[in-house]
Amino acid sequence: xxxxxxxxxxxAPRPKRRTFSPEYKLRIVAEYDAAPQNEKGxxxxxxxxxxxxxxxxxxxxxxxALEKLVDQRTSPARPKxxxxxxxxxxxxxxxxxxxxxxARNKAALEVMGKASALLA
Numbered sequence: 553x554x555x556x557x558x559x560x561x562x563x564a565p566r567p568k569r570r571t572f573s574p575e576y577k578l579r580i581v582a583e584y585d586a587a588p589q590n591e592k593g594x595x596x597x598x599x600x601x602x603x604x605x606x607x608x609x610x611x612x613x614x615x616x617a618l619e620k621l622v623d624q625r626t627s628p629a630r631p632k633x634x635x636x637x638x639x640x641x642x643x644x645x646x647x648x649x650x651x652x653x654x655a656r657n658k659a660a661l662e663v664m665g666k667a668s669a670l671l672a
Contacts, residue, residue: 577609585610 572580584595584606596603633641 578613581606581609581613 580595580599580601584592587595595601596606
């Protein structure tokens with residue numbers, strides 16, 4: 553008796569669960585709330601979502617949970633630095649690192665000088 557399915561063959565890969573970023577959730581809840589009553593379903597269909605998604609996300613937003621999840625480094629509330637500002641910050645960090653290295657080298661030379669003086 554043979555089976556129609558091969559023992560080693562997977563009939564279909566498991567579907568991947570979709571994940572939604574906090575920014576996406578906030579945007580969709582705002583868009584859904586702003587939509588006229590007869591267009592709310594269109595928003596859900598376009599995004600392939602259920603009303604339960606919006607209900608959960610709205611509750612999380614109202615509880616303050618979504619705002620805490622927003623990545624502050626890339627959120628629109630925090631403006632991006634210009635290329636010049638980013639370069640200046642990078643150069644400041646480099647100068648600070650080099651100054652520390654110079655101070656460490658000076659201290660090592662001073663110790664070497666004292667050691668040399670003691671041995672002479």
